[in-house]
Amino acid sequence: MNETRRTWNPEVFLALIVGGILVVLLVPLPALLLDLLLVLNIGLTLSLLVMMFYLRSPLEFSSFPALLLMVTLFRLSLNVAATKLILLNGFGGHVINAFGQFVVGNNYVVGAVMFLILLVIQFVVITKGATRIAEVAARFTLDAMPGKQMSIDADLNAGIIDEDEARGRREKLSHEADFFGSMDGASKFVRGDAVAALVITAINILGGLAIGVLQRGMTIVDALQTYTLLTIGEGLVAQIPALIVSLSAGILVTKAATTEGLGTHISGQLLRRPEPLMLSGVMLLGLGLLPGLPLLPFAVLAGGAMWLSTSVRRRQHLASQAAGGAAGELPGTAASQLGGAGKAKQLAGAAPGTAPGVAPGTDKQPALLSTVSPLVLEIGFGLIPLVDQRLDGDLVTRLGKIREQIRDDLGILIPPISVQDNIQLANSQYRVLIRGMERGRGTVQVGSHLAINPGDVSGQLEGVRTTEPAFGLEAVWIDSKRVAAAETRGYTVVDCPSVVATHLAKIVRENVIEVLSRQSVSDMVDRVKETDATVVSELVPQQLNIGGVHRVLQCLLSEQVPIHDLATVLETLSDYAGHTKDPLLLSEFCRQAVKARIVARHLGDDGSLRAFILTPDLEDGLQQSLSRGKTGALSLSPEQADALVNEIRKEFGRLRDRADAAPVLIVAPAIRPHLARLVHRKTPDLAVLSYAEVPDDVRLQVLGTVDAPMAKEALAA
Structure with missing residues (x-):
């Protein structure tokens, strides 16, 4: 078996397939083999179409342009093989006969009309639209490349990303340009295929009439009935897969605007507001009441639209209630950063009872006028029970401890954390936004516990294997009844709220300089002024404004330097701000002033x-x-x-x-x-x-x- 695996070569197999397609163009095929290849063509195109619904990015199927070319060549080879079989034997196989007799009712006029309609749909609508989208996407992708490359270089120089991530982004950018450029060219093959199908059909009909009348002595009516039905059947068998492939290409190139599955993306937007669904139901019902129109189908569809509208409204109401109870200030603490195996133990520190809780809603601050919340936790619909206190959800309490812990560790009070539902997320998914930008996401299984492997466990557990989102440790989702057994084997077991709270705490610590606003710095300086007015008056604004102080504090916090003793920091700035305004150099002087806390x-x-x-x-x-x-x-x-x-x-x-x-x-x-x-x-x-x-x-x-x-x-x- 190992020898077989070593000799398997996908490139050789692909070359054999292309060679087989060329053989089909040259060698007459028996009817049974042609039937098999025609069904294979239909099945292959259906598989491509279904695959498009699950893609999250066009680059997940970057081989599609080459595959599109081979599928087009395969379909044209089947056209040629079917033409030879029909003209030589007056019989095109059972698949073609079925399309010619059953699908079009054994009426070549109806068949010709259906064939022309399919051809117009493909050539004028789908193929032309997909071609235009591919052209625009290719041009816009190429035009945007210099700006995207400069953005990558700027992020790298600023230290936002490392060299490996920058290299990965550049490779992805190059792959995008190659893909859309290839799709621009490959779409021309699809359009040419539609033209070729019309020409081949006309040639087959004329050739069939000539052979039937001149060589086989058939009447014109019999020859027209026989060869036209077979040709139309063959055209339908070829055009339906061609239509599916064109539709697949159109779906793929339009996926550039989203990173979700097509079904999730469409349903998330269609079901975002219940009012349009309710109005649609009312209008359908009104149309059904018009004289002469059948009421039953209109009433059924109207009822379905109204029911769907009611369901969406009920779901949004439940989500808003849960989010409303958690959207206030969330005081509190989560886990502090640890290294190695201690990270797993730290997750347990967010479990109930480890620290005294602070009641939600205290220490409220006035709502800011900014449209972007500094800290947001978005949750899927399935995670709403975690924040609903009526269902014993205590995620709000867990998240509430984060502010107090970060204040104790770093000396700053982060803004309140807003919890919101997001119907575009999967039911068990959550994500963390800092000033509107996603900084992390994860998935939890409500009702289960996460058993984390700290590196020294004594056995394996049965369950859903995953990775702990905060520290990247190996973990397993297990049933709540197996918690004791997992702990006996050395696993650190935590519940869902602890996983989310610890992940959010780590993200906030890593991005604390983005959380610290200039207004927060001004408030901190004002509090210091109440006890050390001389220090503040010497520094602000004579030597350094609030913006300069803000930049120095960001330099300190970027390396997790605590600033509890802000008076000492401001006093140091007052001593050296007259010599330099460089925030990096000033932060070095401040580090030396608070070196005891650092060490x-x-x-x-x-x-x-x-x-x-x-x-x-x-x-x-x-x-x-x-x-x-x-x-x-x-x-x-x-x-x-x-x-x-x-x-x-x-x-x-x-x-x-x-x-x-x-x-x-x-x-x-x-x-x-x-x-x-x-x-x-x-x-x-x-x-x-x-x-x-x-x-x-x-x-x-x-x-x-x-x-x-x-x-x-x-x-x-």
């Missing part, structure tokens, strides 16, 4: 700081490149930067498995911010500190040293 987060059980450093030659080279470049960044090529980061990641991974606390990288103050930005693109869990940020009373344990020969040689050159 306290990384101390081991014995109170010491585990760390690793760079070799002196490498560190000196990086400092010299910084001063030599005069651009505020390390003068490293992408290859040299990758080599340096990979060596740091390797040493970090080796030491993290051995120490009780994650080690930190300590470097010279001048290169710390630039190296931290470089490292965090691929290793966000690694804290990069400077020697100036280590307090004198903290015992430092240097566990390792990083040396990057490639980067060091380039720096020395």
